[in-house]
Amino acid sequence: MYACLAQWIPPLERPRFMAFVCFGTALGTAVTLPLCGIIIHTMGWAAAFYVTGSVSLIWCLMWFSTMHSKPAHHPRISREELQYIENAIRSSGTSSKGPTRIPWKNIATSLPVWAIIICDMGNTWGISLLNTQLPTFMKNILGFNITMVKLMFHVITPSSTK
Structure with missing residues (x-):
């Protein structure tokens, strides 16, 4: 990108x-x-x-x-x-x-590059953990129910009332 x-x-x-x-x-x-x-x-x-x-x-x-x-x-x-x-x-x-020419040796031995790699790995791990565990947390801890989402969706869309 x-x-x-x-x-x-x-x-x-x-x-x-x-x-x-x-x-x-x-x-x-x-x-x-x-x-x-x-x-x-x-x-x-x-x-x-x-x-x-x-x-x-x-x-x-x-x-x-x-x-x-x-x-x-x-x-x-x-x-x-x-x-x-x-x-x-x-x-x-x-x-x-x-x-x-790409300076691979300089890149591989650069502390700022390694800091960015480690931080990005941690960020990706954290986001993945949040995305995979958020539904479980919302259901078990917050008591959120999938049917509540459906009810909220029907309230938002006026075409659903007939």
Whole structure:
């Protein structure tokens, strides 16, 4: 993702764009958990995996068919937008002159790189633990019931009252 962003997003717009990406990830989790409760209640527990997997595959197909590695390779980008992106990246001094040798030894022996790797592993482990244990915690500790999600969903959508 970061290599793609380096090619597509002008440097001054990257922080805001990354904020939206991170927010979208958290929002996706927050929306998926209650929807999975509704799916489990109406279609059974296995359906939650099939529905979310199918939606993910559809998203991937859409992404792979519309995304290109560089703006210059995209067939539907306007000339103005392409020039804007390329000029912004070039003027910031972050553009790549082409393939260079990757300093693997320096990377492997860099303490900051190892700190980032360890922190990312801990972050991923914590998020995975939270995502897998949150439904159990909500049911056993908070007394939350899947049918409550369905009732809340019916209250939110006025079309459900007939």
